[in-house]
Amino acid sequence: MSAPELKLALAPVSYFWPRDVLLDFYTAIAATPIDIVYLGETVCSKRRQMRGEDWLDLARTLRDAGKEVVLSTLTLVEAESELHTLQRLCEQDEFDVEANDIAAVQARQGRPFITGPAINLYNGRSLARFASLGMTRWVMPVELSAHTLADLQAQRPDGLQTEVFAYGRLPLAYSARCFTARAHNLPKDQCEFRCLDYPDGMTLETREDQDFLRLNGIQTQSAQTYNLLPYLDQMRGLNVEVARLSPQSHGMPDIIALFDQVRRGVLSGEEGSQQLARYMSNGACEGYWHGRPGIEAPGQVSSPLPRQQTSAPR
């Protein structure tokens, strides 16, 4: 049984859950072997069931339960009011900060910060520059492969930690448009908080019923669940310090337990993934890890992409 030197982190809840549901969720999380918990609203500034003080109270509760707590900023920051909220968060020193917009890197300069997956750090020179500004850990952009990760690990500056998105629906895109409101023919400013009705987002299917994406307000996610549980050993071999799990409404304590068992070597990645299958309602994907289309499922040998452009009937 190997030591659990790979830490497990819980990403911020990307969905809009009622306050009581959210607090109950974190009560359950406090009792799991998760090491790091990221907290905060990262998708939509209109989701205000939790105020700034509420997040801080929750952060303290989780810290008292032995968790490392990080406060996460909004990802798409447009309005001055959103910028002010972000800056207030960055000015506190009680908790670490996850920067999800460059404005947070600007606001945190000279003090430690972590960059989230929507900060585009794709090469060693970018890592070095951000580390010189105070970045202590970075979450690799989700579209990058294990191969690129290996190259980046070889180039990363001393002392910088690496976190890899290892489980959950992938955060794929952000927009000024709210797709949940659009699905209900509502304008975004009168959205009636319909996201509350979709604790795991809305499934978007193709016209031949293939699950493809998940609509989560202004965010678009993969429908399939990215699962790198079978690759925890490979991550360890690449000196990754943290594996990130993204919350979903059902089964999160079980999912965390499975990752913990695999990292401790009491369960194989394959066995763990078999048990995880029931929590991945639109199936699993892992293409990005292999430098392939992200949607590809485990074991899927996708035919090579056609190299010839067929002409369009215009």
Added chain:
Amino acid sequence: MELVCPAGNLPALKAAIDAGADAVYIGFQNDTNARHFAGLNFDAAGMRQGVAYAHARGRHVYLALNTYPQPAGWPRWQEAVDAAAELGVDALIVADPGVLDYAVTQWPELRLHLSVQGSATNSGALRFYHEQFNIQRAVVPRVLSLRQIAALIESSPVPIEVFGFGSLCVMVEGRCFLSSYATGESPNTYGACSPAKAVEWRETPAGLETRLNGILIDRFEPEEHAGYPTLCKGRFKVEDHTYYAIEEPTSLNTLTVLPELAAAGVAAVKIEGRQRSPAYVAQVTGVWRAALDAYRRNPGAFSARPEWLKALGKVSEGTQTTLGALHRPWQ
């Protein structure tokens, strides 16, 4: 307001300059720029000719180097920066912090513009790029409303360039991985969205289908116009309704709000479309030149002439145009 026009090759560059572009933007023939399409873009010799043509007429050439290099490809971006500097382009349009860092360190005199792919949507982000890399201008994503653009310009340390016409990204540029999720290649990694090599057109009894790497993007009735399967502009099913769940296949046209853009203090208007023909470039550049000149002569009397809108409508993707996010009164 400066008029910045696209050029995918030398004839398009000359067409843009001749039709009145103040500046053209171009790219190398590889994945260092966000229009990495077969048969498009410039080699060093073509770029030298293009720069000479523009400079002889007092116009500028900007080089788009706006994708995100990974370690294995890094030397290509470094070489592109060096080549561009030696060719005497007037500015580089860059998104990646590593490339910005290299450019400002190696070529401190070379002017840097932050690409739209840099995803700067607020003054904090703009200050970051200005302070860290001395950017002199920023192109902002097409998700901002007019009011937000005006507010951003008030607090921005650098002049702001906006998209005026062409394809419309409804997602924040630089923060959209939909294309790599479906095909393995994204604007950030490869310089292409919904790349042509992954596209398939298939006649079926149910209609003409468009697919991306096998994923059904749309299906068309005989009387419908079948558009290119840009991933976010397909019809999908959500809760049993089939509709344009993300965005209609429309393109952006801001000509009608030109006075508002000017009043907000927009420094430059960018025309999208390096992948389009020289004829398109000439047409769109000509209309915008005429409109900008008319506005400058008499700002109070400006209105978008029907013939301008008709000309632009004819070359638009999906044959419909929209103001995009610009018209939103709300956040």
